[in-house]
Amino acid sequence: MQSGDQNQYKKYREYYVAKLNGAQNDFLDRNPTLDKVALGNAQDRVKRQRDYAIAITGLIYILNIVRRCCRRPFV
Numbered sequence: 001m002q003s004g005d006q007n008q009y010k011k012y013r014e015y016y017v018a019k020l021n022g023a024q025n026d027f028l029d030r031n032p033t034l035d036k037v038a039l040g041n042a043q044d045r046v047k048r049q050r051d052y053a054i055a056i057t058g059l060i061y062i063l064n065i066v067r068r069c070c071r072r073p074f075v
Contacts, residue, residue: 016040
């Protein structure tokens with residue numbers, strides 16, 4: 001999941017930078033009505049979703065470790 005989010009973020013970042021620089025891009029050629037603000041917002045949204053996915057994955061991992069430690073009897 002995380003690598004997909006990272007790839008999606010990179011795509012939106014590429015589109016945004018291309019729009020800022022006025023460079024040619026297949027996506028921008030097919031969607032000429034998208035402006036810099038819309039692409040910037042999409043990039044921010046994808047980055048936030050990626051960061052949330054990483055944080056939630058880390059939290060689940062930590063909770064799983066704590067759960068396993070608490071189930072063992074102390075000797």
